[in-house]
Amino acid sequence: MATLSLCMIVKNEEKHLPGCLKSAKEAVDEIIVVDTGSTDRTIEIAKLFGAKSYYFKWDNDFAAARNEAIKHATSDYILWMDADERLNKADLNKLLALKHNLPLDKKTAFAVEIVNYRKGKFPETAYQTRIFPNLPNIKFKGKICEQISFSLAESGINFKVSNVKIRHLGYLTPQIWKNKLQRNLPILKATLAQKGTSEENWDIHYYLGISYLNLKEFSLAQEHLMQVLTKDCSFKNPSFYISAAIELAKLLKANGKDHQALQILLKLKSEFPQNDLVLCTLGKFLYEQKEYKKAIQALSQCQPQKIHLEVVPISKKDYIFEYYKYLGLCYEALNYMAQAITAFKKAIEVKPHSPYLIAHLCSLLLFKTNQIEEAIFYLIKGINLMEKRGIPTAKHEVYIALCLMLAIVFARQCRIEECVFLAERLLKSIRYPSVRLIHKLEELAAIYQEIGKYLQDKNLIWANLAFDTARQLLCLKV
Missing domain, CATH: 1.25.40.10 (Tetratricopeptide repeat domain)
Known part of the structure; x- marks a missing residue:
């Protein structure tokens, strides 16, 4: 079986290095760490994991530093990683399986999927050549955003895509x-x-x-x-x-x-x-x-x-979310409501935390296609989503729309207790000062009238939904 060296360049990585080395050490035969000027415990930590450590004076050239690291590798193949990268257990096992099958002729390099995590966003993914044969003519090129693939291609090395993922935590915050x-x-x-x-x-x-x-x-x-x-x-x-x-x-x-x-x-x-x-x-x-x-x-x-x-x-x-959203918007613009609704549902499956699109979908279900039960399902889903994430006080326009659409449905179904409950939620959301007990249907209708006037004064487009709910409640009395 071929051997594998983990090669890294580091500087002041005492925070991240332990997690990286712990995640990968089982799959590699040696660890090479080249330090470019740390003043913290980075080298001490590397040695605790059995790494061979070397110093390289930093000169604004990432390729030169990486080439210094691979120069010291003695295994058949090289894996390069950064300190803020990780292998989870499943991908460690995938890497071990790949290592077991690395070709001994050293004519193939392997790309892995790099998963970049950003706070509050979906991860970004791309493929990078991270495992390659340890040959004297293979060198990194480029002082910045350094690449090994150019040298591999010049040497006639074949490329394959592996199923290994490396998780990158270095871009977590803006x-x-x-x-x-x-x-x-x-x-x-x-x-x-x-x-x-x-x-x-x-x-x-x-x-x-x-x-x-x-x-x-x-x-x-x-x-x-x-x-x-x-x-x-x-x-x-x-x-x-x-x-x-x-x-x-x-x-x-x-x-x-x-x-x-x-x-x-x-x-x-x-x-x-x-x-x-x-x-x-x-x-x-x-x-x-x-x-x-x-x-x-x-x-x-x-x-x-x-x-x-x-x-x-x-x-x-x-x-993928944008694809389905814009496909739905196109169908809606052409009045193909069934196709639009299907596309919006698929978009929400991709990104469930999409209150704006949920509200838009509910408006089509309620007012364009009269699919009441499905509308109720998505309205409750949207309201619960926003409440769990604490959105109502920060971005309450969509929350108001969802509550008012649900209130209209419940008013039509004579579900008065639910209308009372939604009125209380709405009053709390808009921080309306006149919160009072509701004993009669007229009082409940009056509350929705007041909510409508409040929204109207704020130039919010959902005022008419509140007025419609009030009218629907008064119709019940008659």
Whole structure:
């Protein structure tokens, strides 16, 4: 069986390093840790796990540091990880199975799925070559966003995708992500200045464009993303090309240049006619242009479960949610309510914590198709969701809409106790000062009238729902 070395570069990682080494140590035959200047307990911790530790003076070159690490490896294959990455138990077992079958001819490298976690968002996923043969001519390239794949390709190494996932915790908060972008910018700019204006620098332009985009420096982002759209990039790294084109189209649209944005997306579709992310993005854009039939045509060609960009991290679940949401909106705009409702339900399955879409779906079920029982199910689901997450006081417009739609249904069904309960919830949500006991149907109707007037004074669109509930309650008395 082939042997495997874990190679890492670290600096002041005493917080993260134990979790990483603990998760991976069972699968590797040796651990190589290259330290670039730690002042905490990083090296001490590495040695506790039996790691061989080395010092490398940091010179703003990630590839040089990684090459120093792999230089000391003695196993047949190398696995590289960062301190803020983890293998869970299931993926550790997958890695052990893969290790057991690593080809002894050392002619194959393996990609793993990297799962980037961000607080309050769906994870982003992409594939990276993380396991490769330990050969003297295999080196990392690139001072920043370093790659091993170029060297592997030059050496004729085959690539395979494994079923192993590595979980990355390094982008958990926006501030951590921002700090890393700001750290990388000077290295990227220096690298570009050193390389000059060659069209082959599209990779540096890509990283600069995405960095500026995330730092909200949109004019600089646009400038660099335009430099990515070269034939060389399209051929060598379609994922970068597609990602840059989509982000550029979004920037142009945000600046009111819809025609230019559309031309970029249409050209992208002609170049990559079967790419699901391209089709999904084009469909969304066409919906926003009110080209509903063309949007449905593009979306219908898309297979949402296959949306990915291989080496570029994207939130797959977000895109699948957007796919079904915009497909539903297109059908709704064309008055195909059954198809719209089906699409919205699928979107909610992907992202259950979607109170706005739940409220929209309920309005169709109630007022367009008269599917009362299904409406009740989703209304209760939405109300409970918002209450569990503490949303009513912070974003209460949707909560009010859900409660009022449910109140109308219950009023029509003569379920007075439920209407009282919903009135109390509504009064609490809008912090209405006149909370009083409700003894009679007229008093309950008056409460809903007061809620309607309050919402009307606040220019909230749901006021009419409150008035309709009050009228429905008064009709019961008659």
